Amino acid sequence: MVNGNPIIEGFIEAIELIITLDPQVVEITIRSLYVSLTATFFAALIALPLGALIYFYEFRGKHAVVSTLQTLYALPTVIVGLIVFLLLSNVGPFGFLRFLYTPGGMIVAQTVLIIPLLMGLTVSALSGIDRDKRYTITALGASRLQTVMTIIAEARFAVMSGVLLGFGRAIAEVGTVMIVGGNIRGATRVLTTAIALNTSMANYSLSIALGIILLAVALGVNIALSLVQRR
Amino acid sequence: MTVIEAHNIRKSYGSLEVLHDVDLSVEEGEILGLIGPSGSGKSTLLRLLDLIEPANAGELSVFGIDTVADHGTWLDLRRRMGMLFQRPIVFNSSVYDNVAMGLRYRRAPGDNIDRKVKEALEAVGLSRYIKSRAIDLSGGEQQRVALSRVLVTDPEILFLDEPTANLDPTSTATIEAIVTRLNREAGMTVLISTHDLAQGQRLADRVGVMIAGTIAQTGPSREIFREPKNQQIARFVGVQNIIPARVVSRRGDFTVVEAREKEILSATPPPAEEVEMVVRGEDISLHRRKPGYEEAENLFPATVTAIEPTAPFVNVTVHCGCDLVALVTARRAEALGLHEGMEVWVSLQAKAVHLIPRAER
Known part of the structure; x- marks a missing residue:
């Protein structure tokens, strides 16, 4: 195998790394999942109620708010990374938290990154409940609160799709975790930053192994999405 | 309550x-x-x-x-x-x-x-x-x-x-x-x-x-x-005949109206001088020859000008000065042997002729 093509060789080694549960691969994968899942959780905690508020309350400029959110879906990750970096750095207002270059900081950055997406998708999920359904809920004698709860329950699968999409964006992005986390080995290195680093160091087998895992996670999210959307 | x-x-x-x-x-x-x-x-x-x-x-x-x-x-x-x-x-x-x-x-x-x-x-x-x-x-x-x-x-x-x-x-x-x-x-x-x-x-x-x-x-x-x-209401509720007419006199309990020189009796008190007669097609009866005994106040000869099947009924247009559309069951139309150009007798009760004021145009 010494004289083989480095790509094919890397691929074979990558499979080995995964099958033998290489400690480095496992550690990076678990950290990646931990950071992005936690970020998705906090983002959902903040974005779902806010999205519901935007949907249920009529206010001036509602349309503008929703358009802005939709624009922020494509928020460049490096911009969020830069902003969160500045906020968390020693000279920034939240420097005292000592979050920079920690998984905590990365969670904050990814949370900020996907909040607009989750809010926007929550608004559209709730808007998917048509007028006749809302009339029916009212006609059945629902109070204001019961109406809100029924509409949210009815939109649950659409909201869940939004959350899954948010998680997909978080785990696949490299910009914020690189800037805010710093890609420190054994501390803040995640799948995407490890792939970037190892590829630049021509350490293809590890990159490919991590890439396969990242693809598998993305695939898993996609399968979950289609299951949810079929409901 | x-x-x-x-x-x-x-x-x-x-x-x-x-x-x-x-x-x-x-x-x-x-x-x-x-x-x-x-x-x-x-x-x-x-x-x-x-x-x-x-x-x-x-x-x-x-x-x-x-x-x-x-x-x-x-x-x-x-x-x-x-x-x-x-x-x-x-x-x-x-x-x-x-x-x-x-x-x-x-x-x-x-x-x-x-x-x-x-x-x-x-x-x-x-x-x-x-x-x-x-x-x-x-x-x-x-x-x-x-x-x-x-x-x-x-x-x-x-x-x-x-x-x-x-x-x-x-x-x-x-x-x-x-x-x-x-x-x-x-x-x-x-x-x-x-x-x-x-x-x-x-x-x-x-x-x-x-x-x-x-x-x-x-x-x-x-x-x-x-x-x-x-x-408008007459049209919506499917009245086939809405015919402009003029009130000419009263005869007993009836109102005499004239549509295209044809006098027709109506049980409705005259709502105005210029009126429209509202007659449902199913209230118009057709006969092959002059009925010997007929209770209907209006009885006159007419010519069949059009026959249009709308299952299970047949819309029969007859001409008697003005055009009237009668709604006849398919079976009855067959029994009468209706065809275009045929001479028939039309009977129509006065209370089936409803009068409304003529719509302004």
């Missing part, structure tokens, strides 16, 4: 005025049919009366309680009423949970909910689907789920917004039978909107005709169909 009393109701969406000058009162225990073309405001009116949305202006009292001054009573009032919509609407949950919704909103005890839901599904013949997901059912079945969901809450007033517009005849019959039975046995007040004239006649004690955002006429369905107040 009057359960709904509405005066001068007005409703607009933006610059679009949907309802204006609506006056309506509904008596406890009656079935009131609202008929009218699409877009005449039937659905909107039902939503206003069910307190789903507020009117822009006007007075509305429900169960004798003024609803305009105090919106605080709306939830309680709304919980004494129920509404079934045109499109079958079910929620993404089991049939059981769908039917239980209204009772859960009212915080009914669990065993009570269980019993009522099972009874209601039994009544609409859907017991076997109790655990199925409601969105997997067919349209007709979904509408029956929606009906049981309303009925478990024992509404005192039931609003039905074109409830069978998209349904097969069996589901339609089931829903009509249930509604009629509840009205007879439980004395439930029912307001049903429909563009199906036959359904309106079949179910309703009293009919209101909505034209262009207002109620143009209310009365027993016989009156609406035989004695429409104006030309």
